[in-house]
Amino acid sequence: MIRTREDWILAGMKILAEQGVDSIKIEAIARKLEVSKGGFYGYFLNRDTFLQAILDYWTETFTNQIIESVGKLEGSLSEKLNKMVSIVDDSKYDNMEISMLAWANKDTKTQKVVMRVIRERLEFITNLFRKGGFTKNAAVNRANIVHHYICGCRSFRPLLPKNGSPERYKQLDQFIKIATAPVT
Numbered sequence: 001m002i003r004t005r006e007d008w009i010l011a012g013m014k015i016l017a018e019q020g021v022d023s024i025k026i027e028a029i030a031r032k033l034e035v036s037k038g039g040f041y042g043y044f045l046n047r048d049t050f051l052q053a054i055l056d057y058w059t060e061t062f063t064n065q066i067i068e069s070v071g072k073l074e075g076s077l078s079e080k081l082n083k084m085v086s087i088v089d090d091s092k093y094d095n096m097e098i099s100m101l102a103w104a105n106k107d108t109k110t111q112k113v114v115m116r117v118i119r120e121r122l123e124f125i126t127n128l129f130r131k132g133g134f135t136k137n138a139a140v141n142r143a144n145i146v147h148h149y150i151c152g153c154r155s156f157r158p159l160l161p162k163n164g165s166p167e168r169y170k171q172l173d174q175f176i177k178i179a180t181a182p183v184t
Contacts, residue, residue, distance in 0.1 A: 003033045005043040009057045012050060017095035021103045021110075024051065055113050058100060062093065063117050067124045077132030078180050084125075085150065085172055090163060094154045122147055138183065146179055 011029045026047060030037040044050040070084045104114040122143050129139035153160060161167035 001034055003035050003039055005053070006057075007033060008040060008043060008050070009053055012054050013057065013096060016054065016103065017099045020099060021051070021106070024054075026050070051110075055110060058096065059113065059117055062096065063121055067120070070128075071124070077128055078176050080128055081125075081146065081180065082172065082176050084128075085146070085176065088150055089153055089168075089172060094157055097151075097154055118147070132180065142179055149175060149179075 008029060011032055012024050015024050015029065024047070026040050027037055030040060033039075040050070044053060066084065066087055069087070070080055073080050073083060100110075100114055104111040122140075125143035125146050126136075126139045129142050130136065132139075134142060161171055
């Protein structure tokens, strides 16, 4: 069976999300993919280049694609934020995001990538607020609140209404209303 580069990356990401970066072992992934370890070297020079590929894939999938998707939307600030929050609020992203932060706490190279990604996310959200009519300072503050809210949801998922439930949609809608409300 032939496995693609993406198959390897996705298998590595799954291990990262479930067990942490130290558990990413090429032989274990090869066994999981039911291929020889040699197939790995057709795509990656070594474990370090593989870990970089995981970081790149995470950046592209978990940030760039979402920013691009939401950035193309027509509509109000509330509609764009609602779409963005709905995408990133999905619990399937939780373990990966938490694992990336844990990895960043152990490795300075990973920390630089994660911090760059967080800055890009904050800049995007800030720009949404700016285009929505908020001052630069208000936009920065609200972008941070939205980002912190999303991060908090990941940490406290068991305490939140179930994803996709009417209660969860109501909670997200209420948050967007509060986040976009005019300053009084």
